Ligand code: AMP
């Protein structure tokens with residue numbers, strides 16, 4: 481058995497960043513930028529008014545000074561002329577500041593009568609003008625790799641970039657295995673249960689930016705598994721769940737090996753999730769997840785998500801760990817790294833009493849996995865522990 485860290489490093493050896501494709505900006509949310517992008521514009525492209533008011537020469541701005549209003553500048557409709565001595569232009573936010581004007585007096589500080597204005601007796605400092613290039617200059621870059629956020633998309637749009645180079649979505653084939661499984665909505669026989677793992681895994685890989693392919697349930701026969709593995713053709717990553725512990729019906733490893741899978745490891749010193757395997761299958765990486773529903777999703781967070789991030793060009797790094805105090809004491813840990821379901825509360829991390837790797841109801845209540853190192857001693861309330869967010 482190997483450690484979680486070793487297993488993850490083997491998995492990183494199995495994956496490489498996927499190709500780059502170009503997508504319209506409107507489809508780029510959450511995608512991973514794959515090449516530097518350069519601004520095609522300077523923003524603002526001209527000195528722009530930051531307020532509604534009057535543009536004039538700042539050296540003339542004195543309390544009670546009077547100006548003649550010679551025109552209007554609004555957003556999208558600049559004023560063409562020059563602002564000379566004693567003159568002002570009515571201006572609105574976003575309008576180009578006309579030539580000759582160096583300051584905008586906010587309208588609250590002005591009294592207007594006909595085409596004349598008089599400044600008030602206390603003027604704020606101003607100048608309420610955003611210089612050209614205040615935000616960014618033409619040629620400014622947005623650097624990869626970067627998962628594009630809403631703010632990034634607004635920025636790229638402002639840079640006049642209509643489409644962006646991103647990593648294509650890794651294709652993940654998801655295979656559930658077991659004679660006992662039927663799909664949700666079907667009528668299970670007396671010895672059957674509903675196949676649940678694939679649905680959580682699909683959501684998990686999609687949240688990371690992959691495209692999931694839910695394959696039919698493979699039965700616990702060589703022929704059925706071979707058929708379903710065949711349907712995974714073309715995937716970048718193949719995930720199986722179940723059939724991976726030593727038992728008569730645990731065929732996944734054997735069948736995959738028969739189909740040419742080169743196994744990197746089998747079994748990891750962790751809880752839940754011990755019967756994890758991974759290897760290379762043709763051009764795809766294969767991760768054989770445990771069948772227990774909690775184990776399969778915990779391994780999804782600990783191994784599959786980091787693998788997908790590496791495939792998206794975001795680098796080979798474990799799931800980010802955070803630190804927080806425990807809300808209540810917990811007992812000593814055994815020899816395996818334990819990922820304990822917990823809730824984040826104002827008092828700290830509250831670890832659930834029931835940690836059964838088949839209990840989805842507890843996992844669904846949890847929003848964190850507290851990580852216990854092997855042989856970690858008992859911990860008191862208030863002690864700081866590491867955790868992953870779910
Ligand atoms: P296995 O590794 O195939 O022995 O599976 C371990 C446990 O997980 C068994 O109780 C299975 O019934 C259960 N299990 C396996 N696959 C799934 C699945 N896709 N959905 C729900 N439970 C599963």
Ligand code: MG
Pocket residue numbers: 657658659722723729771
């Ligand atoms: Mg099984």
